[in-house]
Amino acid sequence: MSQAPRRTRDRAATEAALLAAARARFTLGGYDATSVRDIARDAGVDPALIFRYFGSKERLFERAAQTVDDEHEAPSDGGAEDVPTRLLHAAMRQAAPGSAGGHPLAALLLSSGRPECREQLNAQLSHDYVHALEQLVDLPDRELRAELLTAWLLGITVARSLARTPALSEACVDDISPYFERVAAVLLGTPAPVAAPPDGPAAP
Amino acid sequence: MSQAPRRTRDRAATEAALLAAARARFTLGGYDATSVRDIARDAGVDPALIFRYFGSKERLFERAAQTVDDEHEAPSDGGAEDVPTRLLHAAMRQAAPGSAGGHPLAALLLSSGRPECREQLNAQLSHDYVHALEQLVDLPDRELRAELLTAWLLGITVARSLARTPALSEACVDDISPYFERVAAVLLGTPAPVAAPPDGPAAP
């Protein structure tokens, strides 16, 4: 998208520029709709460098699609009990900070026609979302409850990043948080939150 | 996928076979990952007939992706109040009956990197889901509430059809219905349902 300025010879910077451009393109269009020439043009770099530095388009995609190395937050660290809130923040995060592009999961979603991407999507959801939520449930249908809440977070991501639904796209975390906490309480079987959405006081 | 048996010359049957094959392929892999040769091979037909009968790959996709002409159910007919339940059934429906393939929305989701497909996805969600649900809300945040429930239905579809989350993929409507009704009641502000999910009696 944004042509990068001329750099002096710097492999690390070139790799980073390619990775950023790849993330932006892949999260906006998916694997098939993105060509290595597009990515290289955005990075202001020759397309051949992609293969020199990353080996193949597929390996570049894997590097661009994994969120594990995201330096700013990992979905499974920090406190113990505010897991749902952290997952909501992750679902609401629009793009990697400091770069254009869509939600990190969008790259996998848009490319989930490819079996490898579908596997990676499934693995990432299972590890980051379902497993973390399951720990909070001590009722029948543990897995189903966790997956239902995961589906909601996934749907919020899709609605904001792909479908671009108007109200959800412009909402911030605080707008959704009260609804989210009540629904999470229902699905996980945890006690209802104190704060209530604007439809009168919560039932005692 | 399944090679069709030899037909006598029959344009209507050939068009139908192409449309069925296109639906199956597009809902499983999206627009870019599906070639006209794939579709024609599945239909047992020469690829050139696609352009003769549908004009272009894009127009075939539009025909295959629209659910309006689905003869068996339109999302906005029938009774007045069980709209959420009908939408849940629509989200849980795996594929067009009588043919392989994924959920009808999956074709649009997988192809939403293309601007036209994103528009069509947005329009379909707005019309079939958000607008119908909005009518049921008489509280602040009408649109947001409707979109939040839409996002959940969308997420259920994605989890089942693309991510293939285990518990949700094997669940049927009756498994999810009790949770769905309680969450829908929370989001829409309607009275809580009588039947409760298996975590003890519902709060009065």
Add this chain to the structure above:
DNA sequence: GAGTCAAGTCATCGATTGATGACTTGGACC
């Protein structure tokens, strides 16, 4: 300044894509 090695460039490959148009063939009609 010569030498060296990595960073970056360039031409080009084979495969596949969507699409076109001339061609052949089947079957209904008189």
Add this chain to the structure above:
DNA sequence: GGTCCAAGTCATCAATCGATGACTTGACTC
């Protein structure tokens, strides 16, 4: 059986794709 038109076939186009390898250029050391 001859005619005719639509259904279906075939060869092929231009464009684009991912990928390769030989080449040039910059920056650093001695």
